[in-house]
Amino acid sequence: MNEASLIGLLFATVSFGALLYLAALGELLAEKAGVLNLGVEGMMAIGAVTAFIAGVEFRNPWLALVIAMLSGALLASVHGFFTVGLGAEQVVSGLSLTILGLGLAAYLGKDYVGLPPGAELVPVEWGSLSELPWVGPILFSHAPIVYLALAFGIAASLILSRTRLGLALRAAGESASSTDSAGHSVLGLRLSAVAVGGALAGASGAYLTLSITPQWAEGLTAGRGWIAVALVIFGAWRPSRVGWGALLFGGTLALKTRLQTFGVDFSPIILSMLPYVLTLLILLIISIQARKRPSPAPAALGLAYRREER
């Protein structure tokens, strides 16, 4: 193992970490409002394909990112319409969304497979910071979306803990009837949280096709949306902990792709199981703790709300 490959591994850790963080943050917002959205994988795929198409067609990476986020939000709103609006079963709707998103992405992208990218998000120039040994190449040579992910995370954390909006959003996820009788619109809060969550998943997908692997192919998201769902549980529904979790899980993804460069003979298949084994372990710990104190999961997660139901 040499210095360059270790730096490469850590760079990829941060990069994959940001990819996962964006999607997980979106899922966290939706879940904090009480809506489980298992469609992250589908929304990521839609984000990835629309960003790539927009890049090819308009040659502007920022426009591509915005389109990807809007597409993600739109797809998420389908889930919002069924689960929040009509009170449909969230697990079923979310799973359908993943299948719909993956299928739709494959359909939209079929003419773009193998094309060279029309636009890419180039790494941000941090001046002398980028020149620092170790720190420069690992932290200060990423595409702007990585720093956006961090900014979103800090913003989400502050909004959730320090604002009226955040209080209302958390309340909607804990007890819809309390939130309603306090005068907040449960419908509005949940629909917007789901839509913003979709936008973040779309941004995560866009990061794939605008920077990490700048091309389109079916199955590009490769199950990372599911890791994002798991990360929310892993991080106990807290933006900061989800952030550290994203780095950890990003590390396992990076290790898998970079293993060859170390010349280590270890099955990458075993490695790709690691995030899920970690998640199971965390679920175990949470369940054991839940015997003593309330679970960190939003109490109304997955429950539809109808005001006049008796």
Place this chain on the structure above:
Amino acid sequence: MNQPSSISDKEPLSVELTEVWKRFPGVVANAGVELAVQRGSIHALLGENGAGKSTLMNILAGVYRPDSGELRIHGRSHQFRNPADALSAGVGMVHQEFRLIPSFSVAENIVLGSAPPVIKTGQLESDVAEMAHKFGLEVDPAQPLWQLSMGERQKVEILKVLWRDAQVLILDEPTTVLTPSEVDELGQILRRMANDGRSIIFISHKLHEISGICDQATVLRQGKTVANSLPMATTSQDELARLMVGASPAIPNRQKTTTPGQALLELKNLSAQSDRGVNAFSEINFQIHSGEIVGIAGVAGNGQRELADTIAGLRPSNSGTIIMNGTDITTESPHRRFQSGLAYIPEDRLGVGLAPQLSITDNAILRVYRQQRRGPFILGERALSYCKDLITRFGVRAGNLSGPIAALSGGNLQRLLVGRELDGQPSVVVASQPTRGLDVNGVKAIQDLLIEQRDSGAAVMMISEDLDELLAISDRLLVIEGGVLRGEFDPRTASRQEVGMAMLSDTKVSSKP
């Protein structure tokens, strides 16, 4: 409708409801209700379960929309689309089931819905503490809500409404979860708020409580106003009871003529843990004989619920034995216990006793579905006829038998549950709070059923927080406190005070040698 009432014109009306109608599928909850509340008064809204009190108040609080009718607050006509509209018009409601969030702090719960855009926790908590102090409702704003007792939670609910500066406060059966001293305290708090110019609507069906607290009373029966703003000072409890029930009020049975037979249920040194892992009760020893009702008296949370669960097989015991009909059933499954003649009426009707979203028929056959089947299939016809039979025999008023059972009112739910449990002629009946929250007729019906079981030779254990009820119908009375039996009383001779002392003390007392 009835005559316009004796409201004086000196004080302006804070609430005026006219001709309010509200229908739910299969039920008319409000059929042209009238209500007029004076400013600065405490107004009782009385009625049996299912009389339409909660529905009416949910309309006033903006939770339900009325089908028709007029709603005036301080003289101005309103049409609330949601609770936010009602709150901004100054109407706040404290629901029977608290609308509180366990994982939030007290302060967060109070300010939810009217927090400043940016929350500074320290500032907010001191504001909340200041307001709480002003109204004499001392709470710790930083404490997580799940650590609070029911009485404290109710203070938080009231503070929530006061924080929004509500001028009209609706309290839906606020005393159900309170201890007697907390009820007195609540009365004082409400009086202070009324003197402050606020109006309070106090929903209840406990006459002895409201007579000490309220100024006027409006009585609902079957969705209609039967008496409008009666002054409490000149109205007797008997009169109110007659208005509520429609006929002369039921007097509880006091038959205690049977002589107990052999012991059907025997507990030997029984102990079990609570959900929190501490001892819920320990070293419990008693027998219940054929043909007697043994009452278990105690303040809620002293191990009664766990004791009932343990006998029913829903909670493992740590040590000791349970003997039923001479057989040790300590380790048997709940189903085996049921088969060998144990009926269990749990405290939590809709959670433990019934499955809320299942149909009335499905709930009726839950215990005996094995008899309603051919091979793996439930026979719909046979299940339905069984359900119809049960409903007729136990006087359940139900509309659609294939609709979810949660749509039934509390009294009808309990009749169905009790009917289902008592149907198989059990030898031992364990009833936990079987009459709590029921109206006068419902209470009597359930008590009659238990007495009937006793007279036909069953051993009945009845847990209740209502001491008067236990003194009226049980043949022996055991007092539980801190998970330990503190004494045994003969209800024929024991005084309310004696038993009450035992419920609150931590030493053994007894009226019997």
